[in-house]
Amino acid sequence: MKPQAHELFPTPLWSVDLPPADAGPLNARLGAEIEKMIAPRPKTPSGSNWQTPQDLHNRPAFAEFVKLVELAAVNVAKDLQVEQYPMMITGCWANINPPGSYHPTHNHPNNYLSGVYYVAVPETGSHLVLQDPRPGILMPRSKLGRFTANVAVAPVQAGRMVFFPSWLRHHVPSNEGSTDRVSIAFNLMFTNFAETISAPMWEPSAPSA
Numbered sequence: 001m002k003p004q005a006h007e008l009f010p011t012p013l014w015s016v017d018l019p020p021a022d023a024g025p026l027n028a029r030l031g032a033e034i035e036k037m038i039a040p041r042p043k044t045p046s047g048s049n050w051q052t053p054q055d056l057h058n059r060p061a062f063a064e065f066v067k068l069v070e071l072a073a074v075n076v077a078k079d080l081q082v083e084q085y086p087m088m089i090t091g092c093w094a095n096i097n098p099p100g101s102y103h104p105t106h107n108h109p110n111n112y113l114s115g116v117y118y119v120a121v122p123e124t125g126s127h128l129v130l131q132d133p134r135p136g137i138l139m140p141r142s143k144l145g146r147f148t149a150n151v152a153v154a155p156v157q158a159g160r161m162v163f164f165p166s167w168l169r170h171h172v173p174s175n176e177g178s179t180d181r182v183s184i185a186f187n188l189m190f191t192n193f194a195e196t197i198s199a200p201m202w203e204p205s206a207p208s209a
């Protein structure tokens, strides 16, 4: 009499790995562009990372990358049965995490899908941590397992692109490797909403709350 467990309310994380033959040259080009943007490298306090402006999707040097994001996003939208509603990239920026740096917990309000593409990943200690959004984390438990863990770890590697719902809180643990972790993050939102509701909030003249 062993009851069958049914998994309810799954939270999706999509990943796609570019073929290594494509990822290598693409990452070399992206890495060079990002290096150009950060030269000379600013001094960052120990433990902190460095980000580019959030408009990479509007820069010709990243057009090839943007195309890849848009193509993958269409397939994610199909899984969510919303492919008939046009979406746009609302922000796209590079993160450079030197050894010892991390990125604290956050999510991406006013967006529908968020994602990250990995340009360079240290040999060790690189992953993305997604946090369980359900209040079940308060349940008593003695071990962390499939039904009891309150975080999920997504391993990452150069050439991998991941997507997840923008409401899903996540963080990046400290870079335990000896080289920089370089990634490009992006958000997507339904074009109509982004242009008529969220964009006005981003105007410099809007009152800050």
Ligand SMILES: [Fe+2]
Pocket: 106, 107, 108, 114, 170, 185
């Ligand atoms: Fe994020």
